[in-house]
Amino acid sequence: MNKNRIKVGIPRALLYHTYYPMWKTFFEELDCQIVVSEPTSKVTLDKGVKNTVDEACLPVKAFVGHVLELGSKVDWVFVPRLISVEERTYICPKFLGLPDMIKHTLPSEIPILEVDVNLYRRKEDIWKTAWDIGLKFKVTPVKVWRALQKSLVIWRLHCEALLEEGKDLKKGLTIALIGHPYNLYDEYINMNLIKRLKNNGINVITPEHVPEPIIQEYAARLPKKLFWSMGKTLIGSAYHLIEHPQVDGMIHIAAFGCGPDSFTGELIERRCRRLGKPILNLNLDEHTGEAGIVTRLEAFIDMLEWRKSQCLG
Amino acid sequence: MSRMKITFPHMGNMYITVKALLEPLGVKVVIPPKTNKATITKGVQTSPEFACLPLKVNMGNFMEAYKEGANTILMAGGIGPCRFGYYAQIQREILGDLGYEFDMVVLEPPEKHIGELFVNIKKVTGQTSWLRIYQALKFAWQKLLLVDTLEKEIFRYRPRVKDFDALEKFYNKGLAAIDAAQSYKELSSVRKNLWRELSSFEVDWEKQCLKIALVGEIYVLLDDYINFDIARKLGRMGVEVDRSIFLSEWVNEHLFKGLLPGIKSSNHAHLAARPWIKTFIGGHGQETVGHTVLYSQEGYDGVIQLAPFTCMPEIVAQSILPKVSALHGIPTLSIIVDEHSGEAGLVTRLEAFIDLISRKNYQRREVI
Numbered sequence: 001m002n003k004n005r006i007k008v009g010i011p012r013a014l015l016y017h018t019y020y021p022m023w024k025t026f027f028e029e030l031d032c033q034i035v036v037s038e039p040t041s042k043v044t045l046d047k048g049v050k051n052t053v054d055e056a057c058l059p060v061k062a063f064v065g066h067v068l069e070l071g072s073k074v075d076w077v078f079v080p081r082l083i084s085v086e087e088r089t090y091i092c093p094k095f096l097g098l099p100d101m102i103k104h105t106l107p108s109e110i111p112i113l114e115v116d117v118n119l120y121r122r123k124e125d126i127w128k129t130a131w132d133i134g135l136k137f138k139v140t141p142v143k144v145w146r147a148l149q150k151s152l153v154i155w156r157l158h159c160e161a162l163l164e165e166g167k168d169l170k171k172g173l174t175i176a177l178i179g180h181p182y183n184l185y186d187e188y189i190n191m192n193l194i195k196r197l198k199n200n201g202i203n204v205i206t207p208e209h210v211p212e213p214i215i216q217e218y219a220a221r222l223p224k225k226l227f228w229s230m231g232k233t234l235i236g237s238a239y240h241l242i243e244h245p246q247v248d249g250m251i252h253i254a255a256f257g258c259g260p261d262s263f264t265g266e267l268i269e270r271r272c273r274r275l276g277k278p279i280l281n282l283n284l285d286e287h288t289g290e291a292g293i294v295t296r297l298e299a300f301i302d303m304l305e306w307r308k309s310q311c312l313g
Numbered sequence: 314m315s316r317m318k319i320t321f322p323h324m325g326n327m328y329i330t331v332k333a334l335l336e337p338l339g340v341k342v343v344i345p346p347k348t349n350k351a352t353i354t355k356g357v358q359t360s361p362e363f364a365c366l367p368l369k370v371n372m373g374n375f376m377e378a379y380k381e382g383a384n385t386i387l388m389a390g391g392i393g394p395c396r397f398g399y400y401a402q403i404q405r406e407i408l409g410d411l412g413y414e415f416d417m418v419v420l421e422p423p424e425k426h427i428g429e430l431f432v433n434i435k436k437v438t439g440q441t442s443w444l445r446i447y448q449a450l451k452f453a454w455q456k457l458l459l460v461d462t463l464e465k466e467i468f469r470y471r472p473r474v475k476d477f478d479a480l481e482k483f484y485n486k487g488l489a490a491i492d493a494a495q496s497y498k499e500l501s502s503v504r505k506n507l508w509r510e511l512s513s514f515e516v517d518w519e520k521q522c523l524k525i526a527l528v529g530e531i532y533v534l535l536d537d538y539i540n541f542d543i544a545r546k547l548g549r550m551g552v553e554v555d556r557s558i559f560l561s562e563w564v565n566e567h568l569f570k571g572l573l574p575g576i577k578s579s580n581h582a583h584l585a586a587r588p589w590i591k592t593f594i595g596g597h598g599q600e601t602v603g604h605t606v607l608y609s610q611e612g613y614d615g616v617i618q619l620a621p622f623t624c625m626p627e628i629v630a631q632s633i634l635p636k637v638s639a640l641h642g643i644p645t646l647s648i649i650v651d652e653h654s655g656e657a658g659l660v661t662r663l664e665a666f667i668d669l670i671s672r673k674n675y676q677r678r679e680v681i
Binding site: 052053055056081083089090091092093094096097099100101104105116222223224226227228254256257258259260261262263265267270 | 361362364365392394395396399401407410419590591622625626628629630632637649
């Protein structure tokens, strides 16, 4: 007997770029059919920009565009309220209010699956989120439990695979690319930055390639603990990579108007300057021109190669 | 006594309260020059481009206070997600790199780090006994209450008073008098004089005035230089203003868990916001929406949201406000402020807003 599977739409934006393997496994274990929106395009971004307040940051505008593209093609669009994914930290206010922003600015025909993810007190509270979804989809607690465990295992394997990737450094320039996953891995938003670098024979190290204990150790060196989990990851990985002898330079990517990045970017830039590591700051918004980015990138790479040839690095 | 010369950022009339708290404890206080164009220029030049405006203004205040001899900064901290919680750390880095020799004392919120808070308070007050600290707190609190009560009266008087400029002169003199009072006795006599002089103004209490509420982020709401003295401008246009945040109410809520008697709390604002914003989103984002709902229920004619550029909680509120406005039938206007904001632009928008509301009300009366 094949009853109609629930279609869950996942917008290809924001924390999709971090947690997709986990979410996919979880929903599929609950017998749902996953529909992911198409990769970001001009159309997506335009839709998002038109339907979001000007002041919102670019990644949020992209997210809105993706939600609109999924629209009513699915039974539910997954827009979790990500209050906290790590104990005693938040992500950023926009994540806290994301489902509310979506609900009250987009057409109400779009069905939003909003569940709270709040690990502020304990990381075991992820069970509450799973439970809420299970209730909504009328799934038995046992099945929900199994789905959660499996998705966490898949997630762990995914992170370990990423770490392995980071160990494989070939000869040539090595650049540390510091930014949130939704800025680093959305090829439209960052104009295919990673591919461009790799095509130039450059090794790219991202925060995903740095083991968690190292990130926590370096982040703990801050005089005050940072209360943004993603900011902590950026600082922890950046501070570590600044000291990495093989890293020739750092590129910091931030979205225009990103609150936390304006602060963490400042700290990272100052540290680079203090320790003599070249750093390029790229700021992305919906008006960013490809030519401008390419020019700055080429100049930066040229400078790094010159430094290396002079054995200054 | 220590060689500490303490300064702190400006936020509207806050300096009166902080001064009243520290000076009786023998602390040398250096109040930064009143925020002005040079303050903002200095701050902007030295701060991250996309930092929110309050951080930049703070930096300007600190640099100007340094010139006047300050060597220690007293700042507040926070637990996020609003950036304010990390201001002190960023400011410390920047000032250090620029060569300013400042010590920083950061008071973190009591819920999480209560032991550290006591240590920091002692750093500032030195050998002073806890009893004297308590007495200074009480005195500073009385001043704060008087400052806020005076301002609330001014909000009521401004649109209705015959001689607007005389009222403004009275208000400024009043604030200075409160600031100068050194004892309960002096403060009491200042209070008596204020109410006596206020009641001598010629006022038309029958006049029908538009009522507009100001909501949004606390710094822009409370600092009259940064918000272009919007409350005064509205008063001059014949509008009675209310503000969703007063420092005394904020102190009661955040430092005394809302337990001080006779002060409004913002619990009802949180409740009113629930259908729109389910959870705490940092800063005053949830309250902005909640207050808008409450003000519309209290029959206000319009709500103006004030926020610094890139203020994250207020951006969330801003995107939801249009629907709140439509559902509750209350016109709203969002004014985002940054270092490039011009006064003329603001005035134009205010006049257009007031125009629109007046016409709407007039039409409503016609229909009836």
